[in-house]
Amino acid sequence: MARLSVEDLVVAYGSVKAVRNISFTVEDGEFVSLLGPSGCGKTTTLRCIAGLEGSTAGTIRIGDEVVAADGREVPPEKRGINMVFQSYAVWPHMTVFENVAYGLRTRREPAATVEAKVREALRIVGLEGYAARYGTELSGGQQQRVALARAIITSPRLLLFDEPLSNLDAGLRDRMRFELVELQRRLGQTSLYVTHDQSEAMLMSDRIILMKDGEMIQSGSPRDLYDRPATRFAAEFIGNANILNGMIARSEGQGGAIVALAGGVTIEGRFSWTEQERVSGPVLVCIRAESIQRVADGESGANCFDAEVTSTNFLGAIVTSAIRIGDVGLRAEFAARRPPSVGETIRVRIEPDAVILITEH
Template identity: 45%
Template structure:
């Protein structure tokens, strides 16, 4: 028996001359919540469809609990599916919707009723058995779809952007519920989304896809702190990405000469393999400083002119212009509003060397 619930081994998928997925390898252990994240057209839904059995790979192997699924139809893969539109039967009650798959398996009535009750209890919908989908809110319909998928106790649950039709507050609430349900069941969830906040909030691991390939995978915090490419740095959260013209290694820092701009210090040595072409700094890692107050010498200090001030509610975004025409986005808490500059003001900025990340592409 494999240690992994799902294994993708050199999997590719092409449509005529178009390569949708290119030689990806992925291992998902039992009980992990994995999000496949990326923009439209990156190959994430195609990957999910191949795991589900709706689409066959052009090359490679897909294994579920160690067994190859090539030529195994979807109904024999022991997986659950939750779709974007829920796909509930409007003429069936909640209990009938949840028990639909069990009835198709011709299980005894007592077993179906027991499984339906357990599934509804898992999604906190006890007492809703006799209602119809039209009598439910969007969040309740989503939970019915989830209960229907988990009622047969599949090995793996595949979720294709199931929260995208909900409003913002309900999406945020359902993120918490989904994660709690997954932990309670101990089931492997593979979740496809284009929403990086959604993936960050729920996942044990994020698989970032770009142009049919896996750009980076790892724990959400690790990907956010240390993106491997310009695409990942920009897609996961927001980043100021600056071109690097030259580098100089000192005893404690890597000095980065920004093309058309200042020199930034980065803590520690640079990477040995790939050349450094860019560096990234998160907007929230840049702080406004008072030049008259002493600061540690290693802190990068920059002078800039404020071009724009945008109130985002809890935060305020400043767009500032450095010498040389480079612009930076700076994010500060609204609670500092009495100290915020106005458009046209000159400001001093501070960047800790540990918050400067280098990129090869």
């Protein structure tokens, strides 16, 4: 196992910069996700780390070893890395055993060692009893587990995943997310995981690196990114957020401010980061749908409002409603047991801590 460090990585295809000065680390045993929309440079970054793609500039270190720096590249097979792709790449004409054993055989390990290690890897991924099956005789989820077993069996210093679950149906994908993260925790393998699915990144990662257009937008724990998005993009990409334009009316100290919204509505909020604190000027106000709480009629205090319900959609455990506070339209989520009716005026409260103020530069 080892720590990964990427410093000022740049990848240019002609005049197109797919990756622009990205720097991050993955600590020993940590599970980190690269998250971002299609085309933001996730796969390119991963392929550079694997050595399948040359970098234009920057330094990549695995443990203490520099594997890529300004033109010098350690070949992929010498990097001590294994990668799991979206397509399972399980060889159909080989048995599960042969598929998993392949990496050890190319290292010419003794037959008895190969046998023992393959059995152990199949046990870890829950495929005992499948050793003699052919690739064609497996479901998508089973094939993906073969790919996983093949990736972990050579005890790589670093595991790289590129959307490994996106070809699976929703139910299986859900289960595999838990299995994969549980497996990673158990083996403690340093892992970098690429996905464009925010809920997958939230569920699995110790830390998320959010990317857009080849750049790093923000990095932090899932909680950090959810509670303290640094930009409009971060707020919109992760979770359901209402984003409103406001003007700071006055500072409240300790990172708080009163903000004027459309039509004379004022609301108290907190700046996402201390460096974003301002005493005047425009500000983005981010309110998560689930932060809007229904309270008793007549309830007073900070951020209590009358709201008119303009629509309601039943989603099972919750209903999502469109509400209006004066001229301000918001999407809210309420428990489905006692849903508000359309046309009803309800009393709501939004914790000042849950009103996130973002000032973009």
